[in-house]
Amino acid sequence: EAQVTQNPRYLITVTGKKLTVTCSQNMNHEYMSWYRQDPGLGLRQIYYSMNVEVTDKGDVPEGYKVSRKEKRNFPLILESPSPNQTSLYFCASSPGQRYNEQFFGPGTRLTVL
Amino acid sequence: AQSVAQPEDQVNVAEGNPLTVKCTYSVSGNPYLFWYVQYPNRGLQFLLKYITGDNLVKGSYGFEAEFNKSQTSFHLKKPSALVSDSALYFCAVRERDSSYKLIFGSGTRLLVRP
Numbered sequence: 001e002a003q004v005t006q007n008p009r010y011l012i013t014v015t016g017k018k019l020t021v022t023c024s025q026n027m028n029h030e031y032m033s034w035y036r037q038d039p040g041l042g043l044r045q046i047y048y049s050m051n052v053e054v055t056d057k058g059d060v061p062e063g064y065k066v067s068r069k070e071k072r073n074f075p076l077i078l079e080s081p082s083p084n085q086t087s088l089y090f091c092a093s094s095p096g097q098r099y100n101e102q103f104f105g106p107g108t109r110l111t112v113l
Numbered sequence: 114a115q116s117v118a119q120p121e122d123q124v125n126v127a128e129g130n131p132l133t134v135k136c137t138y139s140v141s142g143n144p145y146l147f148w149y150v151q152y153p154n155r156g157l158q159f160l161l162k163y164i165t166g167d168n169l170v171k172g173s174y175g176f177e178a179e180f181n182k183s184q185t186s187f188h189l190k191k192p193s194a195l196v197s198d199s200a201l202y203f204c205a206v207r208e209r210d211s212s213y214k215l216i217f218g219s220g221t222r223l224l225v226r227p
Contacts, residue, residue, distance in 0.1 A: 004156075031213065042119075042203060042219040043157075050213055058214060090156060098207050099145045099164045102215070104156035 002027045004105035006091050012111045013081055021076045021108050023091030029103070030096035032074035033058070034066065036087040037107075043090065049074055050096065081112040115140045117206050119218035126194045126225055134189040134221045136204030144206045146187040148178055151201040151220075160202075163187060174198070194225045 004025045013019055025032065033048035035058075045058030049068040063085055065077040074093075078085060088109050092102035116139045126132045138144065145164060149157040161172025168180045178189045187204060204218040 033215065035217075040219060043217040045215055048213055048215075056213070059216075098209065098213060099162065101147060101159040101162055104158070106156045
């Protein structure tokens with residue numbers, strides 16, 4: 001089944017404790033992206049990647065890191081999480097053309113205490 | 114700066130009536146336009162998109178959207194709403210020629226009452 005998977009689905013952590021949210025897709029997509037969803041703000045793009053070793057900042061990259069060492073994986077790293085990073089996070093992927101729609105993962109609900 | 118506006122936080126409609134969820138954008142050139150839907154506790158699902166050509170785009174679940182270049186709008190429509198259409202709807206835009214960045218609106222909650 002074609003899908004985007006994220007792990008963990010739920011995470012409660014404390015301020016400053018490094019964490020990684022994994023994202024993997026099995027559709028051989030070039031483009032992958034991370035978003036955060038907050039009430040009243042919609043989805044805001046954190047980082048995106050057009051292909052292996054090619055990443056770029058979205059609208060809210062501060063406090064996040066990403067890497068794209070393999071085509072199928074695009075982990076999101078919070079090196080020192082803070083409470084304002086409490087949010088619902090989505091990973092998405094698509095083929096490489098700009099007109100392609102994105103396939104979304106199920107989401108990761110992160111709470112930083 | 115690029116932006117997408119969904120002016121209504123919530124749209125209420127009776128089952129069987131037509132529905133419209135509004136979206137306007139501010140992006141240079143002729144962007145690609147998308148609509149996504151999010152059901153409770155789920156990820157986003159693609160509904161439809163505008164690339165070029167006919168201004169009326171048909172998508173999944175009976176939804177359609179009308180692209181209006183002069184008004185920079187891309188309103189989502191459905192002739193007859195179902196209770197099962199109740200969900201959160203997002204409009205998104207991407208520039209055609211430069212950035213791969215995707216800008217989402219703030220979302221509109223659609224509530225279809227029986």
